[in-house]
Amino acid sequence: MKSFEYTITDPVGIHARPAGILVKEIKKYASTVTVAKGEKSVNALKLMALMGMGIKQGDTVKVTVEGADEDTAAAEIEAFFKANL
Amino acid sequence: MISIQGKGVSTGVAIGPLYYYQRAKSTIRRYEVENTEAEWERFKAAQAKAIEQLSELAEKAREEAGDEAAMLFETHQMMAEDLDYEEAIQGLINDNKLNAEAAVTDTAAQFAEMFASMDDAYMQARAADVKDVSGRIIGILTGVVQGGIDSPVPVILAADDLAPSETVQLDKSKILGFITEGGSGSSHTAILARTMGIPAIIGVGDQLKPEYEGREVIIDGSTGNVVVDADEATKSYLLKKLEEQKKTQEMLNLLKGQPNVTKDGQSVRIYCNIGSPDDVPAVLSNDAGGVGLFRSEFLYLNCDDYPTEDYQFEAYKKVLSDMGDKEVIIRTLDIGADKQIGYFDLPHEENPAMGNRALRICLNRPEIFHTQLRALYRASAFGHLGIMFPMVTSVWEVKEAKKMCERVKAELNAEGKPFSSDVSIGIMIETPAAVLMSDRLAKEVDFFSCGTNDLTQYTLACDRQNADLGRFYNPHHPAVLRALKMVCDNAHKNGVWVGICGELGADLELTETFLSIGIDELSVSPRAVLPLRQKVRETTVADVREKLVGDLLSDENAI
Numbered sequence: 196m197k198s199f200e201y202t203i204t205d206p207v208g209i210h211a212r213p214a215g216i217l218v219k220e221i222k223k224y225a226s227t228v229t230v231a232k233g234e235k236s237v238n239a240l241k242l243m244a245l246m247g248m249g250i251k252q253g254d255t256v257k258v259t260v261e262g263a264d265e266d267t268a269a270a271e272i273e274a275f276f277k278a279n280l
Numbered sequence: 281m282i283s284i285q286g287k288g289v290s291t292g293v294a295i296g297p298l299y300y301y302q303r304a305k306s307t308i309r310r311y312e313v314e315n316t317e318a319e320w321e322r323f324k325a326a327q328a329k330a331i332e333q334l335s336e337l338a339e340k341a342r343e344e345a346g347d348e349a350a351m352l353f354e355t356h357q358m359m360a361e362d363l364d365y366e367e368a369i370q371g372l373i374n375d376n377k378l379n380a381e382a383a384v385t386d387t388a389a390q391f392a393e394m395f396a397s398m399d400d401a402y403m404q405a406r407a408a409d410v411k412d413v414s415g416r417i418i419g420i421l422t423g424v425v426q427g428g429i430d431s432p433v434p435v436i437l438a439a440d441d442l443a444p445s446e447t448v449q450l451d452k453s454k455i456l457g458f459i460t461e462g463g464s465g466s467s468h469t470a471i472l473a474r475t476m477g478i479p480a481i482i483g484v485g486d487q488l489k490p491e492y493e494g495r496e497v498i499i500d501g502s503t504g505n506v507v508v509d510a511d512e513a514t515k516s517y518l519l520k521k522l523e524e525q526k527k528t529q530e531m532l533n534l535l536k537g538q539p540n541v542t543k544d545g546q547s548v549r550i551y552c553n554i555g556s557p558d559d560v561p562a563v564l565s566n567d568a569g570g571v572g573l574f575r576s577e578f579l580y581l582n583c584d585d586y587p588t589e590d591y592q593f594e595a596y597k598k599v600l601s602d603m604g605d606k607e608v609i610i611r612t613l614d615i616g617a618d619k620q621i622g623y624f625d626l627p628h629e630e631n632p633a634m635g636n637r638a639l640r641i642c643l644n645r646p647e648i649f650h651t652q653l654r655a656l657y658r659a660s661a662f663g664h665l666g667i668m669f670p671m672v673t674s675v676w677e678v679k680e681a682k683k684m685c686e687r688v689k690a691e692l693n694a695e696g697k698p699f700s701s702d703v704s705i706g707i708m709i710e711t712p713a714a715v716l717m718s719d720r721l722a723k724e725v726d727f728f729s730c731g732t733n734d735l736t737q738y739t740l741a742c743d744r745q746n747a748d749l750g751r752f753y754n755p756h757h758p759a760v761l762r763a764l765k766m767v768c769d770n771a772h773k774n775g776v777w778v779g780i781c782g783e784l785g786a787d788l789e790l791t792e793t794f795l796s797i798g799i800d801e802l803s804v805s806p807r808a809v810l811p812l813r814q815k816v817r818e819t820t821v822a823d824v825r826e827k828l829v830g831d832l833l834s835d836e837n838a839i
Contacts, residue, residue, distance in 0.1 A: 215355040242358045243365060243391055252382050262315075280757060 197269035198259040201276045208251035213280055219241045220275050226262030228272065281491070281511045286459065286484035288504035290473035293522040295498045299435035300490055301442065302424055310382040319373050323380040326420040330360050334414065359413045365391060381421045388414030408584050419460070429454045436497050438488055441674040442469045452476060452558070457499045459506055461485055462612055462747070473501075475559055478805035481506055483747060521788070524628040532810035540813050543820040546795060550812055551803040553781055562600045562806035567813075570804020572598060572729065573668070573781040576652065576809035579614055585623050586648065592655035600663025609666035609706065609729070609803075612681075614638045614653055631788035633743070638671030643680055653688045660700035668706045668729055678724045708781075710734035715763040722774035728767055729803065732782025736760050755784050758839065762832050765797040772798060779803055791815045794827040 205213060221228045221239050228239040230252055237244040239258075250256060258276070260269040313319040323415035337471055359365065365387060372383035399514035429435065429451050437450075447468050453784045458473050463482035473480030477503030488506065496517045498507045541547045551572030552563040563571060579587045579595055600608050615621055616637020629635040642649035656667055656817075669681050677692070682705060692699050709715060710731035718728065736755045737744045744753055754760075764780070771778045779801030784790060786808035794802065804812060831837050 215358055218356070218358055225517060238363070242355070243362045243394075245409070246403065247394055247398070248579050249400055249403060251400070 196259060196261045197265045198257060199269065199273045200255055200257050201273070201280070202255045203250055203252050203280055205280050206252050208254065209245060209248070209280060212260075214245045216279060217275070218245070219276055221272065224262070224264050224268040224272070226260045226265045226268045228268070229259040229261075231257045231259070281514060282508040283514075284484050284506040284508070286481040286485040286504045286506060288479070288501040289463075289482050290458075290478065290480040290513060290836060291501040292457070292477070292479035293437060293498065293502075293518055293525060294479050295496065295519070295522070296456040297437045297494055298492050299429060299431055299437055299490075299496045300493050301437055301446070302430070302612060303446075308381045308385050308418060308422075309379070310349070311379050312377045313373070313379050314377075314402075316374050316377060319380050320370060321400065322421065323369060323373065323417075326417050326775070327360055327366075330413070331357050331418045334360065335414075338563075344490065356409060356416075359410060359512055360780035381418050384414050384417050384421070391673045417435050424830065434806045438493075439469075442472075447472045457481075457501070459484055459488060459497075459499060461488065469617045469689070470554070471739040471805075474805040474807070475553070475555060475562065477562070477805070492519045507720070508717065512576035534812065535810050535813050535817075538813065538817070540816045542795060542816055543818070544822045546821050548795060548799065548816055549779075549801040550809050550816075551609075551779070551781075551801055552806050552809065553803050554599075554806075559806065560599055563603070566809040568606075568806065568808040570601055570609070570664075572601070572609055572779055572801055574608060574610040576610055576613055580613065580615060580621055580624075582640075583621075584625075586651070589651045589655045589658075591662045592652060593658050596656055596659035596665075597662045600659055603663055605664055606674070607664045607666060609668050609727075610656060611670055611708065612639070612656075613642055613669045614646065614670040616641055629779070639669045639677055640671065643677060649681075649684055650688065652690070655686055657685075657688050657699040657703065659696055660703045661698040664702075665700060666704040666706055666727065668708060668727075670708045671710060671734075672707045672721065673711050673717075675717060675720050675724060678707060678721060681709055682724065685722055700738075707765050708734075709778075711738050712763070715739075715767055718723070718767045718770040722771050724777045725776060726790075727777045727779065728771050729781045729801075730764055730767060731761065732764075732780055732784035735763060735782065736784075739763060754839075755782075755787070756790065757838055758832055760784075761790075761793060761797075764794075764799070765829070765832060768797045768799060777801065786812060788812065788815045792819055792824045793828045793831075795819060796828040 199218060203209065209217065218240060229236050230239045230245060230251055232248055235248060239245060258272065260272060262268070302357070334357040335351045338350040338357065339352055339661060342350035365587055366385040368390065369383045372386055389411050391410045395407040395410065396404050429437065431454060434456045436453050436457045436459060437455050441460050441462045448637035455478065457478050458469050458480040458675055460469050460482045461484055470480055470482060479499050481499050481501060481504050482646065484506060492508050495508055498510050498515065500518060500521065505516070510518065527790065540550050549569045552568040553573040554560065554563060554571055555575045556578045579592055596610060602731045604815045615624065616626065616632060616635060620626065626636060636644065656665065659665065669678065672678055685705065689699065704726035706727035706729055707721060708712070708731045709718060711730045715722060732755055733744060736753065736757070739759050740753065740757060742749050742753045768778050777800040780794065781803040782797055785802040791812065802812060
């Protein structure tokens with residue numbers, strides 16, 4: 196299991212479009228990816244649940260990656276967060 | 281061969297298969313299913329079809345407008361296959377033995393509720409996305425098609441009549457022409473057809489029968505004739521007419537790039553009326569000088585709830601930036617009367633044409649007006665914007681509306697959001713009160729635009745939607761033309777320009793009269809631009825002015 200923390204810089208937070216591109220990115224990997232904010236956590240493949248978290252600019256999320264390709268997946272997903280969110 | 285006579289409201293000849301508009305059923309049937317397994321399979325099949333449609337739409341959007349535009353449909357696609365969404369539907373089918381349509385409806389409501397209860401306006405608006413996606417799946421389950429047309433080839437579309445919200449959602453690439461059972465020359469179907477530049481025939485009543493569906497029809501918008509399974513002679517005659525139509529268009533195309541100036545040097549601006557950002561390519565390809573009337577209602581008709589400031593901003597920005605440095609006059613919300621929107625929750629009125637509509641709604645419900653003006657001013661940074669208020673009767677209304685503009689500008693300044701300092705403000709002249717007060721109103725604004733459809737209706741006290749009043753509804757009535765002259769005189773005394781944005785603007789029989797009374801701008805449907813330019817360029821105003829202005833007052837014209 197790999198994990199990293201990230202603070203959202205996108206002014207709109209994880210709303211529909213960024214959530215959509217995130218789900219699309221995560222689909223590439225075999226690992227299960229979870230996004231947690233505070234007590235709440237969701238499977239990052241679940242678009243509507245992800246949007247339902249209401250993650251805003253300045254919120255810190257914990258992203259957990261678990262599975263066969265977790266090493267590469269975690270690194271690439273972290274890079275993706277930095278570039279897009 | 282079957283020949284049917286209706287009333288042509290948009291000219292041109294078109295040939296194609298007849299297709300009846302498919303209307304979504306407003307109520308979803310709800311029943312208990314025996315075989316839940318089969319019901320789940322039904323859902324899965326509909327879901328797969330929806331995803332396929334959305335992926336086609338995404339591809340189409342990508343080609344036309346890039347990745348950003350495609351993302352909306354891709355997001356919808358992901359919503360359709362969202363795991364929680366699926367699970368909720370499966371639960372309702374398996375545990376409650378609910379049919380798929382009802383299960384999707386209930387699940388959509390549940391998810392929409394989740395979004396609607398979030399404390400973020402953007403996320404709240406996503407409730408509409410969930411409903412949209414679910415509506416598509418339900419449509420597939422019940423056999424109703426999104427956009428009303430499910431045909432691989434373009435068709436002649438038949439309907440009883442089309443509501444404004446239906447016309448905005450039509451897949452316009454699939455329509456060659458319209459036939460409606462009811463309707464009037466100023467109905468929304470007629471306006472849409474003229475904007476699209478395709479023929480439309482209304483008022484065919486029950487002569488057109490659903491069993492003709494799929495058969496070849498030819499419609500001639502200039503005569504109002506509809507022919508089903510034409511015989512050889514009729515067909516060759518109409519095809520020849522279609523050919524001539526194409527030739528005329530080629531001749532008109534030569535006028536592109538030419539100025540709208542009379543033989544004796546009087547210029548007039550020719551602009552376009554549009555109803556959605558999709559109409560902009562037609563404006564540009566017909567070489568119009570700007571947009572004289574952008575009906576902002578489509579934004580409200582397209583939504584299930586009040587459109588947000590950002591949503592409106594994007595639409596206005598798109599039109600303004602697509603039009604480059606050409607002027608775009610956007611009319612603020614003009615609903616009420618014949619244009620009703622459910623979520624506005626307006627009480628039933630006995631006399632809606634004279635009721636709570638247009639600017640009156642905006643002044644009565646300032647929060648709606650405020651959102652629209654903020655979106656407009658923010659968009660003004662991206663082009664050359666004019667804002668126009670509809671349905672004015674008094675000077676105080678204009679003052680109050682302008683006060684709201686000032687408030688919005690002050691807010692944007694404080695927030696550091698950019699807007700143009702050069703936004704002109706105008707009003708529609710469409711009530712007799714506005715005509716009679718035009719000398720005073722001119723001191724408040726930069727321009728007038730005469731909405732001749734309503735101006736005729738109110739001046740003649742004659743309902744333009746009532747098919748029985750045809751001969752009483754006469755836009756050439758001298759009362760209407762005198763009103764226009766009075767408006768021009770009062771405007772010009774105060775340095776204010778005057779346009780016409782009603783149907784009358786494109787009426788070539790009146791072009792000389794309009795030039796004679798000094799109209800500065802004519803805003804017409806895109807395909808009327810070049811014929812109007814041709815007419816202007818053939819006119820010598822000095823030769824006709826005295827007679828035409830005299831005609832407005834003469835005894836023999838006092839009909």
